[in-house]
Amino acid sequence: MHRYLIVICLFSMFSTDIAQAELDIVITGGIKRRPIAVVPFGWEGNSQDTPSDVAEIISNNLTRSGRFAPIAEDDMLQKPTSGVGMDFGDWSILGVEAVVVGSVTQTGENTYDVQFQLFDVFGRDQLVGYRMPASRGTMRRVAHRASDMIYEKLTGIKGVFDTKVAYVTAEQRGDGQLYSLYVADQDGENEFKIMEDDEPIMSPAWSPDSRRIAYVSFDGNHSSIRVQTLRTGNFIKVSEKPGINGAPAFSPDGRQLVLTLGGVDGNLDIYVVDINSREIIRRLTTHRAIDTEGSWSPDGRYIYFTSDRSGGPQIYRVSASGGTPERVTFEGSYNARPRLSPDGKKLAMVHLDRGNYRIAVMDVERKDLLVLSAGRQDESPSFAPNSDTLIYATRPGRNGVLESVTADGLIRQRLASGQGDVREPVWSPFQRF
């Protein structure tokens, strides 16, 4: 733990002039971490150092997963940069299960080859080896891709190091607040503000191709739903009806949004809107209760949503083509904001647990509920694309911070923030190269 904190501090010092990292990570709970060695990478090129320290990025990623404990460089008896001459005996003396070695070679003015190999110390064999082209701009991402491959080989779970997170912050500004919408790498690096406003911004949602983000704006003291293209920063207003326009979520094919409209009489219901034509395609609920927070099942068959038609908020689902909603949650007096895991097996929600609002996951088949978080005011659960981990917001003091937790509840960590009140994290889908 101490060693880990030192690593992060050094890392922050080095990275301050490269990128302002808003999110730092402190592990608050966990399981036995597997010892592993990530040997410093070799470097061949015409400058002092590699553009990015690939080994360090991999090591930090594996540490942050909560499943691995990379050993310190000082403890290494040898520092090979390839599998040639690998002495498995030395590593087994250190109790290390697996070793990552590699190198970066400059091949042109701004072209590099990044090579890595993962070895199983007990099996004395290579588990995966790969060479990838990179530029100065893509080297961090290549390191994340390598981390994903290593992680998947060692755990059987797809890595999500090469993914992004969007979130909203609020900071005191004069007598009001400044609301900002950010996109950052999942490790908190490369943070990028895509919108700011002195009216609230809420409910960001990724498109399935990760190129657009839908969110709610209150520009002009009236809610509207925007879809913004990340590459250009341009947005279109998909819905700007009288009353509430809220809770957007993309359809699996990325062409439609499910959203909440309230109308002048304020009866919140779930609608499906075509993004290009901005036309309402379907109204899915008509109840006079609050119906909101719709989201698609990954197979596109159902819309899960929150409704308080039974008195308090509970989760329901309705066929995406319309029909009679059926109630999904029965445990507890408050279940809201449903989000299905990308594999369709788990349903995450905000669940009132003995006076505390917490993140819970329900097994869709078995229906049993598992409370994952431990705060008083936890909200906005969002699954990583591997369905193994969730990110959510918690409020330990005045300001919200982000935490992530594995879907089995065993590894939870805090992603502390320096800037104001952080809320509504949403994990991107897998990125495409």
Place this chain on the structure above:
Amino acid sequence: MSKYKLLLIAFMVASLAGCASQDIPDPDPTDTTMGSEDGANTDGMSGSGLGEGEAIDYDPSQGELTNVIYFEFDSSELRSDDADIVSRHAMQLANNSGISVRLEGHADERGSREYNIGLGERRAQTVRRMLLIQGVSVAQISTVSFGEERPAAFGNDEDSWSQNRRVEIKYTD
């Protein structure tokens, strides 16, 4: 502005004297004795008994009538005192079709954000229905719910939460 309206406002203001803490200006332009009882400076008024006086403009946005209505936890029902306040706003609006209001509904921070948008809207609609019943026209009222996004108080306790469960009545002309 007609004398009738002035008197009406005077009545409303007077009837609020018990609960409002601010000084209440006397709307009668012929009465110049205002303030003299407590020994305040009344230069130019005290001599002859009857001064010229001054008309008071009607500014609905900063009247003595409170513009914020508070709600109980998980409730969108008006407390009886607040029903009177809403009625007074209704009177102002019904008597002056040229002015309009935006009802801003809010919720405390607990629970899910978009569901809280729904709770804030429900509160705004409670006030809206009260206004409509009392003769305010549909065109004079708009509603918006900010849910928990614009808290009035930032603490994590009931004191703050009770200040955040509210509807703000904003005059927009």
